[in-house]
Amino acid sequence: MWKTRVTELLGIELPIIQGGLAYLAYAELAAAVSNAGGLGQITAMSLSSPEDLASEIDKVRSMTSSPFGVNFAIGNHGKHYEEFVEVVLSKGVEVVSVTGGNPKEFLEMFKGSGVKTLVLTAGVRHAMKAEELGADAVMVVGYEGGGHIGRDELGTMVLVPQTVDHVSIPVIAAGGIGDGRGLMAALALGAEGIEMGTRFIATKECIHAHAAYKQAIIDSSEKDTVVIKKSLGAPGRAIHNTLTDIILEMEDNNCTYEDLKDYISGVRNKAFIYNGDSEAGFGWAGQVVGIIKDEPTVEQLFSRMLAEAAAIRERWTAITT
Numbered sequence: 644m645w646k647t648r649v650t651e652l653l654g655i656e657l658p659i660i661q662g663g664l665a666y667l668a669y670a671e672l673a674a675a676v677s678n679a680g681g682l683g684q685i686t687a688m689s690l691s692s693p694e695d696l697a698s699e700i701d702k703v704r705s706m707t708s709s710p711f712g713v714n715f716a717i718g719n720h721g722k723h724y725e726e727f728v729e730v731v732l733s734k735g736v737e738v739v740s741v742t743g744g745n746p747k748e749f750l751e752m753f754k755g756s757g758v759k760t761l762v763l764t765a766g767v768r769h770a771m772k773a774e775e776l777g778a779d780a781v782m783v784v785g786y787e788g789g790g791h792i793g794r795d796e797l798g799t800m801v802l803v804p805q806t807v808d809h810v811s812i813p814v815i816a817a818g819g820i821g822d823g824r825g826l827m828a829a830l831a832l833g834a835e836g837i838e839m840g841t842r843f844i845a846t847k848e849c850i851h852a853h854a855a856y857k858q859a860i861i862d863s864s865e866k867d868t869v870v871i872k873k874s875l876g877a878p879g880r881a882i883h884n885t886l887t888d889i890i891l892e893m894e895d896n897n898c899t900y901e902d903l904k905d906y907i908s909g910v911r912n913k914a915f916i917y918n919g920d921s922e923a924g925f926g927w928a929g930q931v932v933g934i935i936k937d938e939p940t941v942e943q944l945f946s947r948m949l950a951e952a953a954a955i956r957e958r959w960t961a962i963t964t
């Protein structure tokens with residue numbers, strides 16, 4: 644039995660959350676994570692319309708009776724998220740998470756609804772702001788994480804305890820976590836739950852990820868990721884390949900957003916993650932790729948993490964007595 648303020652808040656058995664994963668987090672993965680005791684999520688902004696979101700929510704419901712979340716990356720895609728929020732409210736979804744912009748208006752839309760709200764940030768100040776705006780819990784992602792990360796380049800090890808010291812709502816640690824060691828380290832730092840992104844891509848139930856993308860995650864070492872889009876003020880960590888080299892060289896040469904637009908587009912992202920084009924497309928992933936060596940089911944992943952956590956508890960007892 645795991646009991647933290649995060650498990651209690653979200654009504655889940657394990658303090659493990661599957662991050663919003665643009666273009667990858669659909670019903671199959673979300674339901675697998677929720678069925679295994681964690682909190683699965685689908686990603687609203689990867690769906691093309693509120694109607695598509697409604698059917699994806701129905702699909703998750705048909706696959707699990709456990710709580711799940713809907714993630715909103717509100718800063719991009721040029722989409723208005725308000726209609727998507729209406730769907731979430733009308734469908735009685737238990738949890739939402741938000742990232743990528745000022746969450747003020749987003750959080751206001753959920754006030755009094757009973758939906759639990761999680762805000763993903765990459766800095767202590769933003770976490771404090773999220774608490775002030777009424778978030779139920781805050782997730783902090785360190786610089787080792789996959790996908791979009793903070794401009795301040797702070798690692799999870801530093802960010803988590805400082806955030807814990809500055810907010811009174813529960814803190815969920817993200818960035819660089821892929822096994823039971825990461826889970827226990829996060830709890831030791833004062834977090835009450837973890838969010839993993841990259842680790843879940845290399846699972847059987849992440850059915851939308853191309854085999855070549857999963858294999859690249861499995862084959863990569865901890866040194867095989869790079870941070871692109873720093874020059875745009877929106878850094879994101881991806882697997883190092885020919886395309887990321889081109890992007891980084893352009894950024895070194897002070898290119899504009901217009902110059903970069905084609906290279907960093909959703910089309911290029913999908914070229915790798917859906918079509919397996921590992922050179923002309925790009926795929927987000929964190930430094931944790933270094934410890935990802937296989938493609939288990941979510942259930943297998945969680946039981947392994949729990950066994951590792953149990954072994955660590957024993958080791959801690961042996962060390963401290």
Ligand SMILES: Cc1cc2nc3c(=O)[nH]c(=O)nc-3n(C[C@H](O)[C@H](O)[C@H](O)COP(=O)(O)O)c2cc1C
Binds near residue numbers: 662714741742840931
């Ligand atoms: C492929 C990919 C896509 C992501 N897309 C989103 C997203 O749409 N919304 C979001 O909140 N976070 C997104 N993230 C961040 C994850 O939810 C999570 O916070 C991060 O992956 C944690 O770091 P880790 O990859 O080291 O586990 C993405 C991460 C990856 C790897």
